[in-house]
Amino acid sequence: MDNEHSKTLLELKDVKTFFKVSGGILKAVNGVSLTIHEGETIGLVGESGCGKSTLGKTILRLIRPAGGQVLFDGKDIWEFNRAEKKAYTRQVQMIFQDPYACLDPLSVIGDTVAEGMDIHRMYADKQARGKEILRLLNDVGLNESHANRFPHEFSGGQRQRVGISRALSLKPRLIVCDEPISALDVSIQAQVVNLLKRLQREMGMAYLFITHDLSMVRQISDRIAVMYLGNIVEIADSEDIYLSNKHPYTQALLSAIPIADPTVEKNRERIVLSGDVPSPVNLPKGCAFAGRCPRACEQCRAEAPALREIEPGHQVACHLAE
Numbered sequence: 001m002d003n004e005h006s007k008t009l010l011e012l013k014d015v016k017t018f019f020k021v022s023g024g025i026l027k028a029v030n031g032v033s034l035t036i037h038e039g040e041t042i043g044l045v046g047e048s049g050c051g052k053s054t055l056g057k058t059i060l061r062l063i064r065p066a067g068g069q070v071l072f073d074g075k076d077i078w079e080f081n082r083a084e085k086k087a088y089t090r091q092v093q094m095i096f097q098d099p100y101a102c103l104d105p106l107s108v109i110g111d112t113v114a115e116g117m118d119i120h121r122m123y124a125d126k127q128a129r130g131k132e133i134l135r136l137l138n139d140v141g142l143n144e145s146h147a148n149r150f151p152h153e154f155s156g157g158q159r160q161r162v163g164i165s166r167a168l169s170l171k172p173r174l175i176v177c178d179e180p181i182s183a184l185d186v187s188i189q190a191q192v193v194n195l196l197k198r199l200q201r202e203m204g205m206a207y208l209f210i211t212h213d214l215s216m217v218r219q220i221s222d223r224i225a226v227m228y229l230g231n232i233v234e235i236a237d238s239e240d241i242y243l244s245n246k247h248p249y250t251q252a253l254l255s256a257i258p259i260a261d262p263t264v265e266k267n268r269e270r271i272v273l274s275g276d277v278p279s280p281v282n283l284p285k286g287c288a289f290a291g292r293c294p295r296a297c298e299q300c301r302a303e304a305p306a307l308r309e310i311e312p313g314h315q316v317a318c319h320l321a322e
Contacts, residue, residue: 010070011036013033029051029230041206051230053179064078097179109146114129140199175207182212197220214253222238226249231317247316274292286300
């Protein structure tokens with residue numbers, strides 16, 4: 001995808017999302033800047049607890065940031081009037097991690113898919129509403145008979161398809177996919193990813209694809225952002241992240257991906273990080289990764305590196321990136 005000629009849909013400017021906890025202030029998202037273009041897929045990867053899901057919820061207006069701006073079509077989402085808020089809830093949707101917990105066990109699938117449409121009063125006519133439900137189910141590989149079934153009658157992959165159809169029901173421009181395949185069997189994961197790619201080609205929406213699965217995110221993302229302890233440490237085109245990564249944390253993550261060839265897998269060098277992840281309540285001075293980084297120098301321990309462009313479209317937060 002040519003981002004230079006596509007419109008910026010969402011822009012994050014130094015977004016900070018903090019929580020008060022018993023030990024002080026937990027800095028879940030600590031100054032993230034990121035852009036998502038129309039029709040683009042951004043993969044957001046990192047260890048559990050690094051702030052990925054919190055960032056997604058901040059974009060959805062579920063959590064108010066402590067600082068920075070979230071701009072949608074150039075306007076701060078926290079300055080929206082009532083009509084703009086309602087429009088935003090239609091244009092930005094979410095696919096959740098657990099395809100069962102996010103479905104009402106007492107509602108049939110047809111009513112679940114239509115929930116958003118009913119809230120926004122999109123179809124006053126019952127026949128038109130019913131046609132749209134069937135169209136949405138067909139789009140995700142389900143059929144008419146599924147509309148009157150309950151969630152417990154479906155497999156995990158089918159439930160996630162229901163979640164996708166519900167997100168699509170409002171014709172969004174951006175979908176936040178929060179670990180949408182991690183609860184599924186490996187054989188089903190590829191099916192769901194291929195479904196998301198096909199729907200994107202047909203409908204043109206953008207995705208923020210949050211995951212810790214580095215092997216799968218490569219298949220769906222145009223660009224990949226690597227997150228560590230509330231900050232983005234590297235962002236580049238998908239292939240660049242895999243072939244010419246610069247940040248030592250990115251390199252360590254990629255070295256953990258299994259390789260199908262047993263000979264290559266046996267002989268390759270794996271990067272094993274020492275030390276523990278610092279507490280987001282008590283962040284160290286300088287680079288948050290310095291205590292685990294095999295290349296850290298005195299500058300790293302004294303001064304936090306800024307996210308900077310070292311090659312066209314390739315940004316890294318590392319003093320030693322070159």
